[in-house]
Amino acid sequence: MKNIQSYVNQHKDRFINELIELLKIPSVSADSAYQKEVLKTADVIKASLEKAGCDHVEICKTEGFPIVYGEKIIDKNLPTILVYGHYDVQPADPVNLWTSPPFEPVIKNTELHPEGAIFARGACDDKGQMYMHVKAMEFMTATNQLPCNVKFMIEGEEEVGSVNLSKFVKTHQEKLKNDVILISDTGMISKDTPSITTGLRGISYVEVEVTGPNRDLHSGLYGGAVANPINILAKMIASLHDANNHITIPGFYDNVENLSDEERAQMAKAPFSLENYKKALDIEDVYGEKGYTTNERNSIRPTLDVNGIWGGYTGEGAKTVIASKAYAKISMRLVPNQDWEEITQLFKKHFESIAPKGVTVNVKPHHGGQGYVTPIDNIGYQAASKAYRDSFGKEPIPQRSGGSIPIVALFEQELKSKTILMGFGLDSDAIHSPNEHFGIWNYLKGIETIPLFYHYFTELSK
Ligand code: BES
Numbered sequence: 001m002k003n004i005q006s007y008v009n010q011h012k013d014r015f016i017n018e019l020i021e022l023l024k025i026p027s028v029s030a031d032s033a034y035q036k037e038v039l040k041t042a043d044v045i046k047a048s049l050e051k052a053g054c055d056h057v058e059i060c061k062t063e064g065f066p067i068v069y070g071e072k073i074i075d076k077n078l079p080t081i082l083v084y085g086h087y088d089v090q091p092a093d094p095v096n097l098w099t100s101p102p103f104e105p106v107i108k109n110t111e112l113h114p115e116g117a118i119f120a121r122g123a124c125d126d127k128g129q130m131y132m133h134v135k136a137m138e139f140m141t142a143t144n145q146l147p148c149n150v151k152f153m154i155e156g157e158e159e160v161g162s163v164n165l166s167k168f169v170k171t172h173q174e175k176l177k178n179d180v181i182l183i184s185d186t187g188m189i190s191k192d193t194p195s196i197t198t199g200l201r202g203i204s205y206v207e208v209e210v211t212g213p214n215r216d217l218h219s220g221l222y223g224g225a226v227a228n229p230i231n232i233l234a235k236m237i238a239s240l241h242d243a244n245n246h247i248t249i250p251g252f253y254d255n256v257e258n259l260s261d262e263e264r265a266q267m268a269k270a271p272f273s274l275e276n277y278k279k280a281l282d283i284e285d286v287y288g289e290k291g292y293t294t295n296e297r298n299s300i301r302p303t304l305d306v307n308g309i310w311g312g313y314t315g316e317g318a319k320t321v322i323a324s325k326a327y328a329k330i331s332m333r334l335v336p337n338q339d340w341e342e343i344t345q346l347f348k349k350h351f352e353s354i355a356p357k358g359v360t361v362n363v364k365p366h367h368g369g370q371g372y373v374t375p376i377d378n379i380g381y382q383a384a385s386k387a388y389r390d391s392f393g394k395e396p397i398p399q400r401s402g403g404s405i406p407i408v409a410l411f412e413q414e415l416k417s418k419t420i421l422m423g424f425g426l427d428s429d430a431i432h433s434p435n436e437h438f439g440i441w442n443y444l445k446g447i448e449t450i451p452l453f454y455h456y457f458t459e460l461s462k
Pocket residue numbers: 125126158159160161185186187200203368369401402403404405406431
């Protein structure tokens with residue numbers, strides 16, 4: 001690939017400004033109040049793919065938010081790369097914890113990003129990372145260096161479980177036919193330790209409702225005499241972990257893959273400082289399943305976490321009340337071989353079984369997806385490795401991540417191709433949190449590295 005660095009250098013201000021414009025649109029898929037903005041974002045992505053040199057771009061309607069599909073087929077005998085990304089973002093709340101408004105992007109310097117980072121919801125996850133691919137495409141077509149065919153599939157429902165994309169993939173296998181899938185929606189170890197994500201966790205997401213008396217009650221007149229749904233819910237949730245922080249749902253660990261000592265030793269070689277980890281989060285100590293390291297707990301082990309809990313009076317001042325209902329949203333991160341639908345059923349059965357008399361429990365499954373592990377002995381991984389070696393001057397480290405991109409396992413099942421996860425974000429970029437940001441250095445480095453993947457993948461396919 002000739003002139004990639006000079007092209008990026010010459011156009012970097014425009015690349016940054018275009019991303020900033022994209023980040024101004026609040027494409028929150030979870031909240032129906034933003035429906036118009038999500039749809040508008042799809043149109044903006046369509047236009048950007050056309051500008052970047054795709055020959056054919058369309059907006060594919062679904063029962064939910066549309067999928068933007070674009071392609072440039074230069075020769076049927078050449079390999080085809082399918083790029084996947086998402087244009088939807090997580091809700092921005094709690095908005096008051098942002099130092100600048102989430103949809104008014106600004107560039108600020110941080111300790112890890114002295115070159116500046118763009119602060120906005122979606123800056124890293126995934127608008128910034130997805131847009132690197134659009135700009136890499138622009139570079140390759142503008143300089144006549146696109147070495148193979150390319151298809152883009154950018155969806156608007158990743159943050160809410162990709163349910164409609166699953167249907168689309170199952171019914172459009174020919175359209176989506178490819179030799180490798182390329183995604184930038186993960187992270188890397190650090191700016192001087194590039195890594196390629198080789199595993200994602202699966203997920204099962206449920207909502208629970210505990211109902212006690214048929215109406216809210218005076219906590220003096222009735223307190224102590226009836227089951228308080230909030231107290232009960234807290235007790236039930238607490239019982240889901242034992243003293244060693246193992247999950248107590250019967251059958252939960254049945255299919256969990258146990259890594260060999262050798263694999264664990266290999267994992268432990270990745271650079272990691274527990275001290276810095278604690279410092280960055282301002283915690284005295286880490287917490288988790290006995291017998292596993294922090295990096296194992298957040299990647300190769302399954303977990304259960306409450307994501308939200310509510311009920312009763314939470315407004316200003318005090319109100320003495322026993323609420324009729326209490327609620328929680330719970331996610332379980334799963335490892336490969338744990339089937340998310342089976343785990344959802346195990347959770348439901350167990351949670352219903354531990355409810356005491358005096359309350360009723362309703363478990364509502366939300367969404368889920370399987371985990372994914374990719375081997376490194378394939379040309380996709382090798383091409384990515386060579387691309388990083390060229391742009392970072394260092395061999396990347398394979399690393400399993402704790403996050404989930406549920407569609408990846410389905411891609412393998414339906415499209416029979418491997419996914420290569422070239423993420424350029426850092427853990428400190430605060431994805432899903434207030435003050436999400438994406439380093440400008442990371443953004444430009446991504447744009448620089450992606451065309452090299454195209455080059456090496458085409459070469460290695462010969
Ligand atoms: N980009 C993330 C996933 C991710 C982040 C993987 C960092 C690895 C490293 C993605 O957008 C995401 O947040 N996915 C959701 C999926 C869920 C809504 C089904 C997640 O992991 O919570």
